[in-house]
Amino acid sequence: MPTEPSWTAPLAEAEVDATVRVPGSKSITNRAYVLAALSSGRTWVRRPLDSRDARLMEGALTAMGCRIEHVDDGVRVGPLSRASDAARVDLGNAGTVARFTPPLAALGTRAVRFDGDAAIRRRPLSPLIGALRDLGADIVDEGGTPGAPPLTVRGRGGLAGGEVELDSSASSQFLSALLLAAPAFEHGVTVRLVGEVPSEPHIAMTIDMLRRFGAAPQRAGSEFHVPAGRLELPEYTVEPDLSTAAPFVVAPLLTGGSVHIPDWPRQTTQPGDWLRSLIAELGGKAVFTGDGLTVTGGGGLPGMDLDLHEVGELTPVVAALLCFADGPSTISGVAHLRGHETDRLAALATELTALGGDVSETADGLTIRPAALHAGTFHTYDDHRLVMAGAVLGLRVPGIAVENPETVGKTFPGFVDAWTGMLSGLPPD
Structure with a gap:
């Protein structure tokens, strides 16, 4: 370069x-890393993307206690650990990292501060943060814009889950973020969409990958339900x-x-x-x-x-x-x-x-x-x-x-x- x-x-x-x-696909790589981090065992993610966004996701998961090991033809991702020490996550300007990782922090046991490039502070995030708060997450705004980085998610050892309304019209990643984390909620999550979703293919991608990792997502029109469940997949290959x-x-x-x-x-x-x-x-x-x-x-x-x-x-x-x-x-x-x-x-x-x-x-x-x-x-x-x-x-x-x-x-x-x-x-x- x-x-x-x-x-x-x-x-x-x-x-x-x-x-x-x-x-490899950025969208698939970062979804695979999140699902692997929530799984009961280690997952060998083969042919993942190696780029700034993917490395930022690896760094975020590592900061939250996940073991990341680079091996031949891929990355081995271990489950998130439970610890009480505070952590910091660099979001860069990666939308998937900014949206997919706060729910993981809300399920954990530590305070995690999220911030990144100036551009990420301007990108839409507040609908997801609002939904997480409605589900019981403890999130502290630290910047000038509510629901935008910098912010701290204070994990309390898990969330019960339940039903929540979400406006995902600005980004389908808001919905994907909740669905990916849903199996780890005590009672799963039911999301009722308000407004239109910009990218049905990305929602289909999330649902497909949840199933591959062992979850049982369901959809009825604009309502999505993912029950609590155990995720496990020893090996996953990322498409180009x-x-x-x-x-x-x-x-x-x-x-x-x-x-x-x-x-x-x-x-x-x-x-x-x-x-x-x-x-x-x-x-x-x-x-x-x-x-x-x-x-x-x-x-x-x-x-x-x-x-x-x-x-x-x-x-x-x-x-x-x-x-x-x-x-x-x-x-x-x-x-x-x-x-x-x-x-x-x-x-x-x-x-x-x-x-x-x-x-x-x-x-x-x-x-x-x-x-x-x-x-x-x-x-x-x-x-x-x-x-x-x-x-x-x-x-x-x-x-x-x-x-x-x-x-x-x-x-x-x-x-x-x-x-x-x-x-x-x-x-x-």
């Missing part, structure tokens, strides 16, 4: 012909991160040629699997071949109207791609992206327009009209998905300087090398 403040995204000089290995694969998957649409992604699962709850249908709609082909998925570019790129409500994290890469469409496009259903690492809608509209694009915000998305792009700096706002979007722009526009490429280490520390290797024809590591 380069150390300079910007990276000039390479121009595609020819059709791509590459195999690219993407790292299909959202992180997005820039590589769309590259052949702009360059021609093909890209092969090994180990792409044929069945998955990951929202990134939607990319296969997008490629077909845009005139390309996405077919399972050998050990994974092969994507081949088509002809022209039509404008499209896309509701990305269920796959919001793909918005930066898709928006960059649609800048090269033959006609106007709209992206809708993603108002919740204003509360991610940055306000992604404002950032995309600002940065794409600064490079000559005709991009404007709507109430819940973006409107993108054809326009000639030019060289310039693409600011990334400490957002890993914006680095990936900048790389996509660089395929067709020379001189795109992507600011702070190191921020992509949140999900793919080797992204720049993998991207350069794809365009140079170098084999994957």
